[in-house]
Amino acid sequence: MSKVAKNAKPTKPAKAVKVVKVVATEDTAVRLTVNPDNYVQTTSASGKKSMRRDDEVANAMDGLPIESIHALGQKLLKEDTSAKYQHLNVGMQRMNVGNRLRKFVKEAAEGEDRAGSLADAAAPLHARAEKVRDVEAKRKASEVKAADAARAAKAKTKTKKAA
Secondary structure (H helix, E strand, O other): OOOOOOOOEEOOOOOOOEEEEEEEOOOOEEEEEEOHHHEEEEEOOOOOEEEEEOOHHHHHHOOOOHHHHHHHHHHHHOOOHHHHOOOOOHHHHHHHHHHHHHHHHHOOOOOOOHHHHHHHHHHHHHHHHHHHHHHHHHHHHHHHHHHHHHHHHHHHHHHHHHO
16 A cells, blocks of 8 residues: 555444445345444644545645645646536545546556656645644734733723723
């Protein structure tokens, strides 16, 4: 299997598979299941916890905003995926581009390392996304610090007026 992204961690071993859906026909009932051992817990681009498959494409897309995923798709698939999927919500765009990239990697000719190409193309996008997250975290920290200072000043003026 591929290397796991640095913010992805394996899930706890499951006691049983999770039943996703039971499909019934006239003659039989089929249970569709998900094996949780094939999934890892990670953090999405918005910072929320998420579960995802553990493969090369998911590792490359891990934590990237949708604009970067479209850039990755455009570079490797030679197609403007943002225009093609603009009518869909962000999750469906991510899913469609991810599935197209999985097909791209799977259909590699013998001796061709498309998974490596994917990882190489994703590396600068991850670096850029990390910088954006750092800037955003610093901005939020400064806003919190300013709000705390304003609250402290307001409390100080209230105590002076009371005295």
